[in-house]
Amino acid sequence: MNLLHLDSSILGANSTSRVLSAAVVARLTAANADLKIRYRDLAAEPITHLSGEHFAAMSGGGEHEAPLSHDLAVGAAVLEEFLAADIVVIGVALYNFTISTQLKAWIDRIVIGGKTFRYGEKGPEGLAGDKRVILTIARGGFYGPGSPVASLEHAETYLRGVFAFLGVTKLEVIVAEGLRVSEVQRQAAMAGARERIAELA
Numbered sequence: 102m103n104l105l106h107l108d109s110s111i112l113g114a115n116s117t118s119r120v121l122s123a124a125v126v127a128r129l130t131a132a133n134a135d136l137k138i139r140y141r142d143l144a145a146e147p148i149t150h151l152s153g154e155h156f157a158a159m160s161g162g163g164e165h166e167a168p169l170s171h172d173l174a175v176g177a178a179v180l181e182e183f184l185a186a187d188i189v190v191i192g193v194a195l196y197n198f199t200i201s202t203q204l205k206a207w208i209d210r211i212v213i214g215g216k217t218f219r220y221g222e223k224g225p226e227g228l229a230g231d232k233r234v235i236l237t238i239a240r241g242g243f244y245g246p247g248s249p250v251a252s253l254e255h256a257e258t259y260l261r262g263v264f265a266f267l268g269v270t271k272l273e274v275i276v277a278e279g280l281r282v283s284e285v286q287r288q289a290a291m292a293g294a295r296e297r298i299a300e301l302a
């Protein structure tokens with residue numbers, strides 16, 4: 102089985118979502134030593150933002166000069182890795198109420214008509230339903246029910262929507278929140294997230 106592990110935090114060694122995504126991968130590899138891991142650090146090696154040039158070239162085919170040809174090759178590799186993955190683990194940081202721009206650039210390369218979704222007679226149909234996707238989300242504040250800023254949470258809601266659109270039904274979300282509220286809260290959030298990770302099948 103192939104496991105695709107992505108991190109998208111810009112905080113490097115100080116990142117919480119990275120600690121949690123690594124803990125998920127460690128948990129899954131402990132249960133199945135045969136997992137083949139492909140790791141991508143979307144912050145250390147950013148994918149360029151989708152451009153009109155890229156989109157036109159992707160749709161039109163033909164020969165292209167660098168850097169567009171490199172960009173197309175990276176896009177193709179990223180899509181191939183996603184299609185080949187049985188399990189996808191993503192470390193997700195909440196920045197300014199949504200995902201990092203680096204993760205958005207990755208999503209722009211995997212939401213591709215005819216590959217991961219298509220429009221049929223009954224509307225959109227996801228083609229990536231065979232995958233198990235696990236998100237480890239780190240956020241500084243609180244966004245749960247009753248929070249005055251709950252409606253500003255656009256990372257978990259967005260990713261749930263994207264993966265549902267692609268047909269993914271096996272989506273697990275592990276959240277550590279309130280990380281910047283206090284050290285006590287941070288420790289409690291991490292302990293809670295680690296408990297959830299220990300329970301993963």
Ligand SMILES: Cc1cc2nc3c(=O)[nH]c(=O)nc-3n(C[C@H](O)[C@H](O)[C@H](O)COP(=O)(O)O)c2cc1C
Binds near residue numbers: 117194195240242243
């Ligand atoms: C640029 C930036 C923007 C942030 N914006 C938010 C935010 O909108 N809401 C929030 O709750 N926390 C916010 N935070 C706090 C992060 O969500 C928190 O530090 C979390 O741990 C980020 O994940 P990471 O540690 O994996 O990078 C922000 C942090 C940074 C650096």
